[in-house]
Amino acid sequence: MPEGHTLFALARDLHEAFAGTTPEVTSPQGKFTEGAAELSGRELLRATSRGKHLLVEFADDRWLHVHLGLIGSFTVDSHEWTAEVPALGQVRLRLRTDQHVADLRGPNLCEVASPERVDAVLDGLGPDPLRPDADPDVAWARIHRSSRTVGELLMDQSVLAGVGNVYRSEVLFRHRLSPFTEGRRMRRASWRLVWDDLERLMPLGVATGRIVTVEDELLAVEAALGRGEVPHLTERSSYVYKRAGMPCLTCGSRVRTRVVAGRNLFWCGRCQRRH
Ligand SMILES: [Zn+2]
Structure with a gap:
């Protein structure tokens, strides 16, 4: 399943490609025809993410709300021609301008949302370590009162938004934390270690398009990014x-x-x- 870093990078790519344009919105697969018609021809103002939710604001208080789920994908490509771009596979939603085309396939959720609906979605999500304004104490307030285990709580998007199965296992190992400690028995200092580490790890996931958690690799990626180079990543590794x-x-x-937690x-x- 895509974790928060994937959605963050997707929102960035959609924003760069489409913000300020008025894309044609269609549903080649036909399952989102009405929603597409409601968005088509309106200016796309911005694309953002919170956790695993993608939120794209159009003019006139229309939002596109997408959750990719386990198998969904949203690809953004540039094209410099105006001929037909074939829709391969089951494309639920397509955004298209003269320069770019973006295809959404297999999402768990794709809907046109009102501002009230967007607020309700955001209210139901915990802080996202990728957002600079995120407050780790909001998550801690839920964790330290809970009898559920840390391994469960880290996957609960209403506690913490964006962390999925890979980051959960890896960040707990990195700090030698038992996944089976009840939230109410977790030490506050341990929570801060987890949060601060996610604030380090997840932006590197955005920058590289891959979850990097093994310390040697992390240091190499950070050094390369510090020199303004593209990090060289070999095969995926984990603890x-x-x-x-x-x-x-x-x-x-x-x-x-x-x-x-499933x-x-x-x-x-x-x-x-x-x-
Ligand atoms: Zn060991």
Whole structure:
């Protein structure tokens, strides 16, 4: 499933391609014909994200609200010609100007939303570590009163917006935190370590288009970005995510997995004992 960094980069790409233009909006697949007609021919003012939600504002208080879900994708391409661009696959929504075309496929949710509906969506979401105005204390207020485990709470979008299964497993490992500590037993200092780390990790996910969590790689990516270079990324690596049964990179014991909050959590039982 796309995590918050994917949506953040998508909103940026849509904004760069379409803000200030009046795109033609269609539904080649036919499942969003009415909604597309309501948006088509209106100026696209801005595209933003909060957590895993994409919010695109059009003129006259119309918003496009998209959640990609597990398999959705939204591609943004430039084209310098005005001929037909074939709609490959099931394209729910297409935005098109003379320069750009963006195709949405397989979303969990695609709707035209009123400003009130957008407010309700935002009210239901916790702080997003990618947003500079996000307040980690809002999430902490929910975490430290909860009897649910940290592994569950990090996946709850009303607690924290944008973190998905990969960042959950990896950030807990990075701080040796047990995923099974109840929120009310988590130390505030531990929460700040998690939040501050997400504020470091997720922008690098936006910059590279990939989740990078292993410290050596992180340092290399940060150094490359600091020099204004494109980071060279080889194969994907992780501490525990999708490494069930393999030796922990730190202690050598087997990485474990269990379904928590509907997805496979990965952790090292020996390393991750802190609250
Ligand atoms: Zn270990």
